[in-house]
Amino acid sequence: MKIAIASGKGGTGKSTVAANLACTLSRSREVALVDCDVEEPNLHLFFPAPATDVPVTNLVPEIDAERCTLCGECGKFCRFGALAVLKDSVLVFPHLCHSCGGCVLVCPQGAVREVPRTIGRVACSRPLSRLTLISGVLNEGEVQAPAVIKVAKALAEGHPLILYDASPGIACPVIETLEGSDACVLVTESTPFGLHDLRLAAEVAERVGISAGVVINRSDGEDAATIGFCREHGLPILMTIPFSREIAAVQNRGGLVCRDLPGWEERFAGLFRAVLDLPGVRA
Amino acid sequence: MIRLAVVSGKGGTGKTMMAAALADISAVPQVLVDCDVDAANLELLFKPRRLTTEEFRGLEAARIDPERCRDCGICADHCRFGAIVRRDDAWTVDLLHCEDCGVCAYVCPMGAVRLEPRVCGEISTSATGRGNLAHARLFPGSGNSGLLVTEVKKRAMNLAGDADLLLADGPPGIGCPLIATVSGMDAVLIVTEPGVSALHDLGRLVTVCRRFGVRIFVAINRFDLAEDICERIEDYCGKEGLTVVGKIPFDPGVIEAVRNGRPVTRRDSPAAGALRTLRDTLFAELGLR
Numbered sequence: 037m038k039i040a041i042a043s044g045k046g047g048t049g050k051s052t053v054a055a056n057l058a059c060t061l062s063r064s065r066e067v068a069l070v071d072c073d074v075e076e077p078n079l080h081l082f083f084p085a086p087a088t089d090v091p092v093t094n095l096v097p098e099i100d101a102e103r104c105t106l107c108g109e110c111g112k113f114c115r116f117g118a119l120a121v122l123k124d125s126v127l128v129f130p131h132l133c134h135s136c137g138g139c140v141l142v143c144p145q146g147a148v149r150e151v152p153r154t155i156g157r158v159a160c161s162r163p164l165s166r167l168t169l170i171s172g173v174l175n176e177g178e179v180q181a182p183a184v185i186k187v188a189k190a191l192a193e194g195h196p197l198i199l200y201d202a203s204p205g206i207a208c209p210v211i212e213t214l215e216g217s218d219a220c221v222l223v224t225e226s227t228p229f230g231l232h233d234l235r236l237a238a239e240v241a242e243r244v245g246i247s248a249g250v251v252i253n254r255s256d257g258e259d260a261a262t263i264g265f266c267r268e269h270g271l272p273i274l275m276t277i278p279f280s281r282e283i284a285a286v287q288n289r290g291g292l293v294c295r296d297l298p299g300w301e302e303r304f305a306g307l308f309r310a311v312l313d314l315p316g317v318r319a
Numbered sequence: 320m321i322r323l324a325v326v327s328g329k330g331g332t333g334k335t336m337m338a339a340a341l342a343d344i345s346a347v348p349q350v351l352v353d354c355d356v357d358a359a360n361l362e363l364l365f366k367p368r369r370l371t372t373e374e375f376r377g378l379e380a381a382r383i384d385p386e387r388c389r390d391c392g393i394c395a396d397h398c399r400f401g402a403i404v405r406r407d408d409a410w411t412v413d414l415l416h417c418e419d420c421g422v423c424a425y426v427c428p429m430g431a432v433r434l435e436p437r438v439c440g441e442i443s444t445s446a447t448g449r450g451n452l453a454h455a456r457l458f459p460g461s462g463n464s465g466l467l468v469t470e471v472k473k474r475a476m477n478l479a480g481d482a483d484l485l486l487a488d489g490p491p492g493i494g495c496p497l498i499a500t501v502s503g504m505d506a507v508l509i510v511t512e513p514g515v516s517a518l519h520d521l522g523r524l525v526t527v528c529r530r531f532g533v534r535i536f537v538a539i540n541r542f543d544l545a546e547d548i549c550e551r552i553e554d555y556c557g558k559e560g561l562t563v564v565g566k567i568p569f570d571p572g573v574i575e576a577v578r579n580g581r582p583v584t585r586r587d588s589p590a591a592g593a594l595r596t597l598r599d600t601l602f603a604e605l606g607l608r
Contacts, residue, residue: 044358046330046491051516075492076328076523078516115378115421136399136420176526179465179495204330204491205357207457207464211415227577229335233358239459244415256574281544288514288545 038198039311040072040217040246044233046204048223049253049277052287053307054201055082056294060304061197062167068195072213073203074156074172074184081290083163087171090160092187093152094180096130097139103147110139110148131178156184158191168195182212189216206236211244219317220248221274221307226259234262238269247314251307254279274310275303321605322485322504324354326528328520330491332512333540336573336583338488339364340594341508342449343582347607349484351447352475353454354500356440356467361488364582367445367452375455375470377439377463378419381412387431394423394432415460439463442471444478451478465495472503483607493520493527501527506534506605508564512541513548518555525559535561536604538597542566562604565597 041054051073058069071077080087097110097119104126111121118133119126130153139148156174163169172188174181181203189212192198202213214220220241224234234250241248249272252259256279266273277283286296293300312318325338338361342351353361381402383394388410395403395410402416403423412423414437424432439461445452453475457464472487479485487504490496501507507528511517521537528535537556542549549566556563572588584591602608 045360046327046358048331073492075494075497076330076516076520078329078519081515081519113421113425115419134418134420136418136422137397138420138422138425141397141422141425174494176493176523177498177530179498181492181494205464205496206459207357207496208462209494211460215415225331227574228363228580229358229360229577232360232363236358236459243460258578284544288512288548290515 037196038200038217039219039221040200040202040214041221041223042202042210042214042237042241043204043223044206044237045230048225048230050223051078051201052253053221053223053251054199055079056292056300056304057307058167058199059164059292060294060301061308062164066166066196068168068170068192068198070188070192070198070200071171072185072188072200074174074181074188074209075203077171077173079169079201080159080171082292083161083167083169085161085163085169087159087161090158090187090191091154092156092158092184093154094133094135094183095150096133096135096153097128097148098151099126099128100147100149101125103145105145107144109142109144113138113142155180158184158188160191181209185209185212206240210240214241214244214246217246219311219314220246221251221311222248223251223253224262225254226252226256226262231262231265235265238271247316249274249310249314252276272310272314275307320479320482320485321506321607323605324487324489324500324504324507325510326489326497326500326507326524327491327510328493328524329517332510332517334510335360335364335488336577337508337510337538338486339582340584341598342486343584344595344598345484347483348481349450349486350475350479350482351450351452352472352485352487353452354468354471354487354496355490356455356457356464356471356496357490359454359456362445362452362454363580365447365449365452366580367447370444370446372441372443374438375440375442375467376436377461377466379434380414380417380419380437381423381432382435383410383412384431384433385409387429389429391428393426393428397422397426440467442474444474450482453478465499468496468499493523498527501531501533504531504533506536508536508538508601510538510540511552513539513545513552515548518548518552521552521555525561536564536601537561538564539566541569543568564601564604565593567593567597
């Protein structure tokens with residue numbers, strides 16, 4: 037079973053939900069929690085533990101100057117601007133490379149080979165007795181977030197229960213995270229921003245073909261518009277978390293409400309049951 | 320013209336609230352741009368009048384002509400992105416995974432693969448009461464968000480005329496869209512909040528911004544929700560030589576303003592007052608008046 041936690045808007049509480057759900061479930065079973073927000077991973081702050089790093093590399097071209105005749109084929113082929121053929125050399129811009137391998141294929145001289153280049157890492161730890169934390173970390177200045185997400189997800193494969201914490205937005209990193217999930221928890225807040233972005237996130241889940249439900253976070257009771265949207269689009273509301281300074285204080289200091297405030301462990305257990313009840317999930 | 324981007328690393332710290340407030344009270348000729356193309360929200364606070372809308376074409380995407388395809392599967396063997404899939408007993412391109420690299424078209428012995436333009440979103444320009452706005456909408460599940468950011472910034476530059484300020488509302492994160500936003504800016508205003516996650520993300524964002532040689536300013540939103548962590552943020556900024564230009568208190572008036580679709584500075588409230596002070600400090604630093 038794989039559950040993705042996503043939202044269009046940032047800061048709605050994805051990591052809060054993911055961390056508390058993982059902690060709650062790990063009381064009774066093995067859980068793998070994967071931080072797929074590789075641009076700004078935060079889950080390790082809630083589960084401090086010594087970690088083992090696995091480097092993430094992608095393949096980038098290296099030009100053999102002896103063989104290169106400066107014919108320009110590689111530069112012409114590369115659609116990402118990662119190769120510039122000059123009068124006397126070929127310049128490689130590795131951070132623009134998508135590792136498609138096209139330059140190797142088109143070089144008539146066999147002068148291009150691919151070499152690995154580190155763009156991030158995946159940190160694996162065992163913070164609780166039944167919880168494995170797998171955090172993808174994109175190096176600062178790099179742009180290939182999906183490549184790091186792919187490795188983080190691959191390292192979690194085989195676990196019976198996996199939670200993916202997605203990045204905000206609706207573009208490639210989110211698609212990469214949602215792929216292969218059995219269910220998607222969309223975390224929103226009941227403001228016009230939250231609703232606007234929930235609409236987009238729900239479209240992404242639908243496009244990837246994943247059953248989704250909604251958690252309303254920091255609710256101040258004015259949720260009518262969000263509830264109406266969910267009803268109209270067949271999105272069950274899985275849980276509502278009220279705004280409270282007490283919850284914010286626990287969260288801001290890296291605590292977990294399921295551990296630090298009474299009643300919340302049971303509520304997150306209820307969230308899991310509600311996810312299992314989503315259409316097509318328990319099949 | 321000063322080009323300023325409001326960014327945050329961590330999402331939800333209040334970038335759009337801040338950008339809208341600054342736009343509302345800037346009192347200089349300005350142009351606005353929403354660079355958070357994944358989830359563009361600035362227009363929700365300004366109810367702008369649409370001037371133009373155009374399609375955004377990202378890179379191209381592969382298409383296999385079933386008439387010509389001989390089913391050899393060479394394209395699928397060479398695709399590094401798993402974008403060529405078997406569907407209904409034929410090879411087809413999964414657009415969610417196609418990276419537009421062109422390898423499949425190159426290796427196909429039958430010339431059955433072509434690269435065709437695809438529409439990934441739309442770009443608009445609008446008039447608000449506080450200057451023109453360039454904004455965009457990425458279609459859910461499309462790639463190319465960094466490219467779209469670059470395009471929407473170009474539209475804003477075209478609209479700028481003799482504006483003194485280009486004010487951008489940025490995306491969260493530190494990846495492709497953020498880098499596309501910060502590139503070419505003079506300064507960034509990082510909106511953070513007193514929490515361990517936001518503090519962690521601030522450090523990573525500062526590392527990225529430094530590579531672009533932009534001036535970095537910091538605003539601490541909802542600073543009074545955890546004053547001890549707020550102090551840690553100020554210590555960090557002090558050590559890194561970053562100027563904290565303002566601290567905004569937690570204020571239910573902020574949510575109320577968002578709910579009613581207006582910048583928070585339209586009415587008096589503790590947050591609105593702090594934002595005015597922030598504006599004065601920041602604009603003095605930037606030499607705007």
